[in-house]
Amino acid sequence: MGLDWVTEFLNELWDFTVQSLTDNVPLIVGSVKAVVIAVAIMSVVPALVWLERRLMGRFQVRLGPNRVGPFGFGQPMADTIKLLFKESIVQSSADKFLFHLAPAVVVFTAIVAFAVIPFGAPFEVFGQRIELWGANVNSGILFVFAISGMGIYGMVLAGLSSNNKYSLMGGLRSSAQMISYELTLGLSALSVIILTGSLNLVDMVEAQETLPFILIQPLAFLLFFIAGVAETNRAPFDLPEAEQELVAGFHTEYTGMKFAMFFMGEYINMVTMSALVTLLFLGGWNSYGVPIWPIVAFSGKVLFLLCVFIWLRSTFPRIRYDRLMTFGWKILLPLCLLNLLITGTIKVL
Amino acid sequence: MFDLATVFEFTRDTVILTVGITAVLASLGVILCSSPIYCALYLISHMICLALLFLLCNAEFLAVVQIIVYAGAVMILFLFIIALLGGEKEIQENSLERSIAFGLIFILLGELYLSATVGPTKQIEGKINPEMFGTAKAIGLELYSKHIVAFELASAVLLVAAVGVICLAKFSFAPLKRR
Structure with missing residues (x-):
């Protein structure tokens, strides 16, 4: 006798585990995808920093970082290690909790916003349909706007908690x-929504199978x-981080990894924005006859847009603050x- | 030994209960906290909890709009004002209003108890297309077919309010000199 009930219990436990695993395949696939996307998007950041510094160097007729590793590839690694080991300074007049919360909010929202970005057409592996997006939310584009x-x-x-006039001005x-x-962002996306009749990002890409919307909606x-x-x-x-007038604005008081987290957020947002532009206007993963994988087409377009971001940075001087607001409200919004x-009129007619 | 359906129901109920309790705690924080910044943050977290509750009811569009409009646009203006006016802590003192407020809380709790004893809740009956449930399309169809007059009136009121704000803000000060 003795051990019968133990084996019985183990059998039942095994059955239960198998059953719950097979029942929860979508959940498991979803979790794996979430981890993969989060890790991938965070490891894009150092590469992007490297790209920016190299390209900026070329734009400004200098070499850029080229000492650490081949082509300076080791530079972001060295920078990360330096930032991790820096002393974290929190000035005594700061609101401690908010001071620590602020960079976390920036990085968290940046990563979450990327969850609904689709980056390729779905395909089948082991009879399981694998979709190349974290979540296919019905109102995907609204989700991105909400989270950003x-x-x-x-x-x-960050501006409020630093207890510093420069930071406060930067935050405001x-x-x-x-x-x-x-x-402006929402309203210009609305014209694409009118054309496709859907808030879903996958539907938008599928609507551009023959013609990217950049040609219809330049x-x-x-x-x-x-x-x-x-x-x-x-x-x-x-403007929020104008070095000359605001001493780097809202992150003046931040050091070490917390400082780096703001940069991570900025770079991830850059990737998300490039991905959004690609999905809305450049046809997403449609390659229009060029024989490459959909995901390569998508990444290529995103990479190109990221280079344009860097190009803009090294070409244009900073706009004055009142001009910026006037430009936004009086030119972009009416347009x-x-x-x-x-x-809308053309669509109805 | 284990019933999967009950396990699933259990997790769902736990999630709903956690979100609900967080929402209540956050709203308590709004009125009990003495620092305006933290009050605003509690309000934001309360609104996010409400959005999560909408999401748990499959009302996806409503949840996203809740976050965009309330947690995003309205609360950022609150924080803006707090930052401009300076968020000093207020001193709490006992007063007549305070005791009235506590009395009201107990009345509300009593009402909650009464409504709980009425009986189990019932689902809303009517024609609901399960595929379109909670999407922007369903809300749009409803809004632009049955409630078009109310919708247009509301948009007119909002427009009037926006114009009014611009008038109030623009003409009460002498115009700035152009450099």
Whole structure:
């Protein structure tokens, strides 16, 4: 007798485990995808820093980092190690909790926003349909806007909690700028939504199978891209962190890895914005006859847009703050509304 | 020995309960916290919890709009004002209003108890297309077919409010000199 009940219990436990595993395949696949996307997007950041520094070097007729490793590949690694081992300074007048919370909010929202970005057509492995996106949310584009809107809090909180006038000004500027340009961003995306009749990003890509929307909506593309650059706080719209007037703005007081987290957030947002532009206007993973894998087509377009981001940074001087707001509200927004009106009229007719 | 359906129900219920309790705690934080910044943050977390509750009811569009409009746009303005005016801690003191507020809380709790004793909740009956449930399309169809008058009136009111704000803000100060 004795051990019968133990084996019986183990059998039942085994059955239960197998049963729950087979029942929860979507959940497991989803978790794996979430981890893969999060890790991939975070490891893109050092590569992007390397790319930016190298390209900026070329644009400014110098070499850029080339000492650590071949082509300076080791430079981001060395920078990361340096940042990790720096002393983390929190000044005594700061609000400790918010001071620590702010960079976490920035990175978290940046990664979460990428969850709904599809980067390739679905395919089958072992009879299981693998879709190359974290989640196919029905109102995907709204989700991206919602989450990136939450990212503003990171900057505002950093500005507020630092107890420093420069930081406060930087935080306020960033929130004002991002609210203003979010309107342009949303309204220019709306013309694409009108064309496809869906908020779903996958549907949008499938609607561009024959023709990318940049050819149908060139103005909307331009407006979306400009607003996207402003939304990610990149030069020439990097007013919140203007070095000359604000001493780097909302992250003046941050050191070490917390400082680096703001940069991580910025670079991840850059990737997300490039991916959005690709999905909305450049036809996503459609390669239009060029024989390459869909995912390669998508990554190629994103990489090109990232290079354009860097190109803009090294070409244009920073815009004055009042000009920036005037530009956003008096030029971009009316143009957006006009474009929307024309698109809607044509669609109805 | 283990029933999967009950396990699933259990996890779902746990998630709903956790989100709900967090929402209640966050809303308590809004009124009990003395620092305005933290009050605003509690309000944001409360709104995010509400969005999660919408999401658990499969109302995806509503959840996203809740985050964009309330947690995103409205609360950022709150934080903006707090940052501009300075968020000093307020001093809590006992007053008549405070005791009235506590009385109201107990009345509300009593009402909650009463409504709980009424009986089990019932699902709403009516024609609901399960495929379209919670999507932007369903809401749009409903809004632009049955409630078009109310919708247009609301948009007119909002427009009037926006114009009014611009008038109030623009003409009460002398115009700035152009450099």
